[in-house]
Every structure is written in C-alpha cells, then in structure tokens.
Amino acid sequence: MARDLVLVVLLAVASLGVGLAINHYSSQPLPLVYQTPEQRFDAELTTLVAAPPFKIAPAATIGLPEFRTIVDAKRALILDARPSLFFAAGHVPGALNLSRQDFARDYRRLTPTLKAARDQPIVVYCAGGDCHDSRLVANALLTLGFSNVSVFTGGWEAWSAAKLPATTGSAP
Amino acid sequence: MTGGDSRRRDYLALAISLAIGVAFIYAGASKLRDPLQFADSIAAFALLPAVLINLMALTLPPFEIACGLLMLRPRTRRVAALALALTAVMFFSALVSALARGLTLDCGCFGVGAPSRPRMWLESGLNILLFAGALTVYLRSTASRSIRSRAT
Numbered sequence: 001m002a003r004d005l006v007l008v009v010l011l012a013v014a015s016l017g018v019g020l021a022i023n024h025y026s027s028q029p030l031p032l033v034y035q036t037p038e039q040r041f042d043a044e045l046t047t048l049v050a051a052p053p054f055k056i057a058p059a060a061t062i063g064l065p066e067f068r069t070i071v072d073a074k075r076a077l078i079l080d081a082r083p084s085l086f087f088a089a090g091h092v093p094g095a096l097n098l099s100r101q102d103f104a105r106d107y108r109r110l111t112p113t114l115k116a117a118r119d120q121p122i123v124v125y126c127a128g129g130d131c132h133d134s135r136l137v138a139n140a141l142l143t144l145g146f147s148n149v150s151v152f153t154g155g156w157e158a159w160s161a162a163k164l165p166a167t168t169g170s171a172p
Numbered sequence: 173m174t175g176g177d178s179r180r181r182d183y184l185a186l187a188i189s190l191a192i193g194v195a196f197i198y199a200g201a202s203k204l205r206d207p208l209q210f211a212d213s214i215a216a217f218a219l220l221p222a223v224l225i226n227l228m229a230l231t232l233p234p235f236e237i238a239c240g241l242l243m244l245r246p247r248t249r250r251v252a253a254l255a256l257a258l259t260a261v262m263f264f265s266a267l268v269s270a271l272a273r274g275l276t277l278d279c280g281c282f283g284v285g286a287p288s289r290p291r292m293w294l295e296s297g298l299n300i301l302l303f304a305g306a307l308t309v310y311l312r313s314t315a316s317r318s319i320r321s322r323a324t
Contacts, residue, residue: 001314004250004251004254004310005254007251008251008254008255008258011235011238011239011242011251011255012231012235012255014238015231015232015234015235015238016227016230016231018234018238019227019230019231019232019233019234019235020230022204022230022234023207023230026207028208030207030208030211030226030229030230031226032223032226032227033222033223033226034211034215034222034223034225034226034229035222036215037212
C-alpha cells in the first residue's frame with residue numbers, strides 16, 4: 001500500500017510536469033497564478049487603451065458646432081475620457097466619465113449604460129489640443145464592438161473656451 | 173472461493189477498469205481542450221488559493237488521462253485504481269462541501285456545462301460509484317498480486 005501511494009504521488013508529479021510542458025507550448029498559456037474572469041477582463045481593457053497611437057483604427061472626428069448640436073439635442077452618449085479629478089472640476093452636461101486612466105474600472109461601472117448604447121452614437125472627448133485619451137478610448141470601444149463612435153477633437157479646451165454650459169461634480 | 177468465482181470477479185474487475193479507464197481518458201481530454209474554463213470551474217469551488225488553481229487545472233487533465241490509460245493495462249491497473257479512488261474522495265469532498273455552502277456550480281468534470289445543483293448531487297453520487305469501482309479493482313489487483321507472489 002505504501003509503495004502504491006508513493007507511485008501515485010510520482011504519477012501526480014509527472015502529470016504536473018506534463019501539464020506545465022503542455023501549457024508552455026500552448027498558444028494561450030495560463031499564467032501560473034489564477035486570475036478571475038473580472039481580473040482578466042480588466043487586464044484586457046487596460047491593454048486596449050494602452051495601445052500605441054499608430055495602431056489606432058481611425059474613429060470619425062467632429063468639430064465644435066456639430067458636437068454642440070449633438071449635446072443640445074441629446075442625440076448621443078457623451079463620454080469624457082479625462083481622469084475623474086478633471087471630470088469633477090467641470091465637464092460637458094450629460095457626459096459620463098470613462099477615463100482612459102481608469103478605463104477598466106469605469107467601463108465596468110458604466111457597463112449597463114454602455115451596453116444599451118452599443119449601436120447608438122457615442123462621442124468621446126478629452127482635454128483637447130494634443131490629448132490622445134479620447135482617441136484611445138474611442139478605439140477601445142470600437143474594438144469592443146461599439147459601432148458608432150466618434151471623437152470631439154476640440155475637447156474640454158474648445159468647449160470651455162466657447163463659454164458653453166458646464167457641470168461640476170462626478171454626476172453627469 | 174471456486175475457480176469460477178475468481179474468473180467472474182476477474183471479469184468484473186476488467187469491466188470496471190475498462191469503464192473507468194475510458195471515462196477518465198475522455199474526462200481528461202475534455203478538460204485539456206480548455207484549461208482556462210477548467211481553472212474557472214476549480215475556482216468556483218472557493219477551496220484553493222489563486223496560486224494553486226492553475227497548477228491544479230494543468231495537472232489534473234494529464235493525471236486523469238494517465239490514470240485512464242494505466243487502468244487499461246493489467247500490470248499498472250493497481251496503482252491507477254488507487255489514484256482514482258483517492259481522486260474520487262477529493263472530488264466528492266469538494267462537491268459535498270460546495271453543496272453544503274449553498275454554491276451552485278459546474279464541476280468541470282467532463283468539460284464545460286451549466287452550473288446546476290441537481291447535477292452536483294448526481295456527480296457526487298457518481299464519485300461514490302467511482303470510489304467503489306476503483307477500490308474494488310485495487311483490492312482485487314492486490315489480492316491477485318499476493319497470489320502470484322505466493323505461487324512463485
């Protein structure tokens with residue numbers, strides 16, 4: 001019996017070796033430490049927004065007049081890609097904060113709203129000027145299957161310079 | 173015990189070995205197809221820490237296939253039967269503990285399935301059968317070995 005138990009343990013150790021070898025040569029190897037589906041999704045989302053700009057599929061861009069019309073008529077879901085601190089200091093009325101910096105966390109928080117808007121127009125903006133956050137977030141949304149995503153290139157800078165209405169705080 | 177009884181019991185052990193062997197080769201192969209899904213199934217039991225879940229998910233499929241193959245060969249059947257009896261105890265304990273904690277999950281025993289408590293009860297029952305079968309084969313193989321040893 002004791003000898004048989006030793007053989008069983010050896011069999012288990014050999015199986016571990018074989019399993020690790022199979023995993024090593026697998027096209028999608030498992031990491032050694034388990035990640036929950038939520039952690040894997042977060043990592044995937046974080047990778048999406050970390051894509052270098054040259055890989056970005058060009059989302060459509062719109063200017064201030066068109067953006068203003070859309071905001072006034074509430075014809076699109078407006079997303080602010082800036083960090084939450086800047087969003088709270090002032091944002092376009094009705095906009096939701098889907099920051100590039102905390103994309104995974106914000107995406108999960110906004111999932112019900114975002115899922116309902118999967119085929120609706122979505123406009124993303126960030127600080128303006130040379131900011132890339134809106135393009136990165138728009139690209140991530142396009143990759144995730146959202147079909148109608150565009151970028152307001154003027155961003156918060158153009159909106160506030162035109163002295164248009166603003167909302168403060170974390171609520172839309 | 174007559175020679176006829178012995179032969180009948182040998183056939184019984186052979187039939188059990190074949191059934192368990194084929195079932196475990198299939199079960200191991202189905203887990204090997206999607207190790208990530210199997211790791212999720214193990215995690216659903218909430219028994220192992222994160223550092224052991226993927227190691228378990230990588231080890232069990234080759235272990236089951238190896239045991240299944242070893243069950244098919246008379247010379248290696250004894251060790252495989254003991255390994256599978258111990259495995260059955262482990263699976264049964266995990267399932268019963270999950271049922272007692274009110275969890276509803278898919279054990280991942282034969283690939284991906286929908287989480288279901290009736291199925292968990294069924295699988296617990298199957299593990300009792302597996303344990304009984306594997307133990308029978310193990311004891312029978314051990315007895316045969318003793319007889320052979322005494323004869324030589």
